[in-house]
Amino acid sequence: MRGVLALLALLCLAGCDASPVVQFKDASITLPDDSDDLPEGPGRQAVIENCTACHSPSTMLQQPGVPRAKWEATVAKMITLYKAPVDPEAVPAIVDYMVAVQARQSDVPRETAR
């Protein structure tokens, strides 16, 4: 049926134990240190204490500008869905910080014809 597929069948003869098709070796990796950082601002400590244990700051910092309600929903999703151990009292500070950081963000505006 899938005649066009470039399938290369390597025949395994009956009782081919002597010549395994692949030899698996252990693997390991040393991941780079997380040098990603958060800009200064009120609430930065709350973000460090509640968010960046699970992921790099870039997860938040690279998002497009969104309203406060979206940040509130995002923090709520981290808590309810992903079970992030976020201190409920820290949530307003986290949201304030992200809203303030995004308001300061003025990346290079790019000229597009659209």
Next chain:
Amino acid sequence: MSSQRLTRRALIAGAGGAALAGPVFGQKLIDLGLPGGPSLRPLDPQFPGKGEMIVQRIRPPLLEAPMEVFRTGTITPNNRMFVRWNWPMPTEVSAAKHRVAVGGAVKAPVALTLDEIASAGETVEIVAINQCAGNGRGLSEPRVTGTQWGNGAMGCAKWTGVRLKDVLAKAGVAEGAKRVRFAGLDVPMTDGAPQFIKSIPIDIAMRDDVLVAWAMNDEPLPILHGFPLRIVVPGWFSTYWVKMLSTIEALSGEDESHYVAETYRWPTVAVKPGDKDFPTVPITAMPPRSFITSHADGATVALGKPLTLEGIAMGGDAGLAKVDLVGDGWEIPCTLGPDEHGPYAFRRWSVTLPSVSGDLTQIGTKAANSNGLTQPGELVWNPSGYARSVIERITLRAQ
């Protein structure tokens, strides 16, 4: 280290000036052209086994291929293949101790060693494009949240393994099984969070070209790409290509797990930002896509001279049928390069314009596949930015 911090700070604070901080602070940045920004991304730190990659996130890793990777050839080298992990993965895996549990709706559950997997059936090689369902999400307008990829969360490699159906046969799929679900060694950091598990319909699982793969471009899968085994579903987005495969589970009913039932889904009807409660289906087969790789947006071309444009294209879940260069009200057929690797691989295309008579404004390429699916001229917007396939346009200045 400190220079990275400085650069990051400059990036966030927005120094304002063009191309900013890169040269000033010594960190290489790349502009992904994401509308409204933030659009700059670092090209470091370097990850083991990887060449220069766009570092979207260090932890868990999200690495994107710069588009220059696609300027030649049709195979993406392992050191330039994009990397995407939803949860952290182990950094050490013992080949001898690794087992793949095959269970669920089966006749006799088994736990297979890597050697048992490799000898479960004949060895199969297939060249197929691995593309994130969210590739190009950062280019969505209106913008949407999620990993802000440019278009480099894709790559084409040769995968070697055995057929999934041969591995399933080791346990014997029970009558009436509806889906087959996969889990890997990457698990949530928090108790009770959903594990990244994914399932495919049984008819897809039984395809001759759906693999349990151990090699990528003739090398063992690197840890970043799912050592020791990953699922390969040619033509489908890589969300189903579960890495570090440790569990295969036949399901007798629907899959209610989070990453199938609640996310990686898109609307079945046209939606706009703010819409709620629309019907959705899982994002599965890839649509055709194409890219101009010979020229960047804004590049200068010679007025009055011939111009050759080149690029890359894919048919998605069917072979590539054609590629047209399109502008405002005109289309020119492109010449396809040889079909080197079958329907699920990249193919190159080229087209020569006899003479450049002026700026080439908002030109792009439109690919069509053998099922008749064609890239749309306007973005089919969806709130998660999945399955971008809109014609990608650039402007060339004639001088």
